[in-house]
Amino acid sequence: MPKTSPITRDHILDAMTYVGADPSQWPLRSRPKLYVVIDPRSGASLPPKLVLVTAAEMASDDRRRPIFSGGEHTNKRLREHGFLVVEKASAGKPDSSPVASIHPTPDISRIRTK
Numbered sequence: 001m002p003k004t005s006p007i008t009r010d011h012i013l014d015a016m017t018y019v020g021a022d023p024s025q026w027p028l029r030s031r032p033k034l035y036v037v038i039d040p041r042s043g044a045s046l047p048p049k050l051v052l053v054t055a056a057e058m059a060s061d062d063r064r065r066p067i068f069s070g071g072e073h074t075n076k077r078l079r080e081h082g083f084l085v086v087e088k089a090s091a092g093k094p095d096s097s098p099v100a101s102i103h104p105t106p107d108i109s110r111i112r113t114k
Contacts, residue, residue: 007059009081015054038084048074
């Protein structure tokens with residue numbers, strides 16, 4: 001595992017800006033599952049692991065990708081820097097899954113039956 005560089009609050013804020021609030025721009029496997037970290041500037045709900053990995057890449061001169069497993073270890077690191085990490089359901093925003101926009105629920109009221 002590569003030696004980790006000190007990640008600062010500024011690295012995390014820069015990572016939040018880089019990651020952005022649009023879930024369609026996040027790698028599919030990086031979408032939050034249980035927890036989100038709240039960007040204090042915009043209120044956007046972001047995937048904690050993606051934010052922390054991006055911050056670690058920004059803080060490091062090492063070209064290898066930092067390893068974070070997500071979960072409580074990642075959430076603890078973000079909280080130590082003063083960020084709010086909450087359960088995804090309590091973030092107050094509906095799940096913006098791309099599946100829902102690609103395959104909307106059909107309107108069955110217009111279907112004729114014989």
